[in-house]
Amino acid sequence: MSLNTFEEGISFRVIHNELGVKMFFCSYCTYSSPYKYNLKAHFRLHSGEKPYKCGICSKTFAQLGALKYHKISHSRNDSKDK
Numbered sequence: 001m002s003l004n005t006f007e008e009g010i011s012f013r014v015i016h017n018e019l020g021v022k023m024f025f026c027s028y029c030t031y032s033s034p035y036k037y038n039l040k041a042h043f044r045l046h047s048g049e050k051p052y053k054c055g056i057c058s059k060t061f062a063q064l065g066a067l068k069y070h071k072i073s074h075s076r077n078d079s080k081d082k
Contacts, residue, residue, distance in 0.1 A: 012039055 013025040024039040025032045028046045033039050050060035052067040056074050061067040
């Protein structure tokens with residue numbers, strides 16, 4: 001089993017499971033996914049990287065979905081102010 005790296009220098013393992021599905025394994029914890037993108041997003045938990053920034057309050061997030069969910073709170077607050 002060899003280690004691979006993303007462009008950012010983060011290492012991970014690739015193994016085919018019993019069904020022949022390629023699985024990407026985190027080299028820091030027990031997380032695994034059949035999708036390389038999910039593993040790249042997962043690594044942000046270890047690195048602390050937060051590339052997604054709210055344009056309203058400048059809060060940053062590691063996951064795009066978290067930013068989208070956060071933006072809903074601004075629209076709720078705006079409707080309460082009216």
